[in-house]
């Protein structure tokens with residue numbers, strides 16, 4: 001913005017205002033206070049450009065000299081308002097959801113009062129004078145700023161890189177300082193600068209009403225009030241301080257945009273390209289013992305009867321599976337079937353009002369449900385890596401890639417900045433990022449989607465992850481890059497014996513990476529089978545329907561695409577009996593009444609269907625309007 005004529009003019013204007021605030025009292029303080037009884041209330045003239053006041057003092061010089069008091073008091077009250085607003089706005093993040101809700105409610109009530117009314121009320125409470133007006137205006141602008149901060153912080157707090165940081169065990173304050181605030185700095189700065197312009201006007205208003213600066217002190221508001229008394233004799237006496245207030249306010253407002261660009265250019269320029277992976281978790285020393293314990297039965301993750309609910313709605317309704325060292329398991333299913341919630345529940349990332357319950361939820365032998373909440377991030381942060389889908393939210397856009405990787409080593413391995421950065425470069429090299437040292441100094445938006453994903457896997461390798469949870473990691477990538485990323489995942493898995501839980505709606509991706517497939521429908525697993533048996537050996541009508549809906553080279557392009565008839569079950573009202581029954585051509589009355597359990601078939605698979613052993617007619621129908629996935 002500084003390169004544009006308007007931006008430059010605004011910056012110059014603010015520069016002049018600030019310069020005057022510094023030098024005017026030094027240069028013209030004497031002339032502004034010089035009493036000239038021979039020229040009392042003189043109109044504007046060549047000698048006195050804005051006339052004189054009732055003591056014959058030059059109004060123009062008084063306006064110049066008043067710049068310091070006006071600007072200084074406005075900045076002071078803005079600083080106070082911003083500080084209080086930031087504290088209130090970030091309280092929900094720091095205090096947790098319950099106390100946070102109280103603060104949010106208080107802020108919402110305060111925002112409902114008009115700012116000017118608040119300022120006037122506080123000014124009366126604190127008493128007339130600058131020392132009362134500063135906190136009055138500060139407290140009046142704080143609620144608006146708090147609301148803005150809350151909204152912005154909540155948006156950023158829900159993004160994947162924050163979830164990633166939380167898995168990695170980064171504390172609340174650090175998450176706030178390193179991940180949340182830098183990403184909301186730009187709009188906050190714009191708002192703060194505009195608030196300074198507003199404070200300037202508010203202060204002028206209070207002084208004008210006699211509640212602000214008191215004699216013998218003076219600011220623009222006071223000069224404006226005095227000038228208005230004689231406006232018919234000397235309009236310039238009111239006009240000049242009025243113009244000063246407007247110009248200075250305008251300068252603050254317009255320059256906010258330019259300042260914001262200077263502070264956070266990366267947040268505004270980060271483009272969206274490709275998907276990405278998130279978080280990392282290294283292993284610390286005790287991870288080795290833990291692996292030994294887990295090694296007895298090789299189980300990395302044991303899940304039994306896992307349920308995730310939001311109030312009366314239970315989108316995940318009792319799922320169970322075991323993941324062993326080096327094993328790759330895929331969860332497939334239509335959108336909304338509960339795949340992501342299952343993964344988030346394992347990573348302990350379900351937020352209130354969500355509730356997670358399970359008969360067993362063990363990671364590397366530790367009972368996650370019995371681990372105190374404070375210890376969970378530490379436990380997971382050392383051995384769990386999460387790879388998210390959304391390319392825009394996986395990395396913190398305002399931190400260099402190398403720094404973000406290094407943070408993991410600093411946090412969990414206790415490494416110093418230098419060695420942690422060296423390790424970050426080494427890990428980037430390990431995931432085949434060309435020019436790793438140079439790339440480590442770049443920001444996420446300078447990486448392509450595929451590179452960002454590889455970098456995220458590299459972040460996972462900063463330690464020694466035992467489990468990688470990848471939630472649709474390649475959905476946003478083109479086929480070539482997708483293949484590279486999947487190969488990398490497979491390599492990491494093979495090299496370090498890492499277990500992989502891959503969430504995908506793409507059966508092809510699951511087939512490429514996984515040993516086993518869990519087919520999810522309406523919050524339950526309906527089939528669990530080895531990948532080798534997926535084509536040809538699937539027993540559940542839903543699994544077969546999913547397979548039938550994937551076009552292959554033999555698919556007749558002249559025919560409409562095959563879809564699964566009907567709509568996925570509503571998690572708020574799952575049908576009684578088998579949830580798939582309303583869409584299943586094999587369904588009978590019994591299916592509509594009784595929900596089949598997931599039963600071991602004795603040959604390495606499990607299926608939940610009353611008709612699993614029947615060879616059904618195809619459950620597919622041609623696509624019709626309003627139907628489909």
Ligand SMILES: Nc1ncnc2c1ncn2[C@@H]1O[C@H](COP(=O)(O)OP(=O)(O)OP(=O)(O)O)[C@@H](O)[C@H]1O
Nearest residue numbers: 310315334335336337338339340341342354505571
């Ligand atoms: N925070 C939440 N509050 C209430 N309901 C939620 C919440 N998060 C998810 N759900 C609901 O839970 C169900 C399962 O969501 P989930 O994200 O696990 O589905 P999914 O199978 O991963 O789908 P997709 O492939 O589209 O991500 C959906 O119906 C969703 O609307």
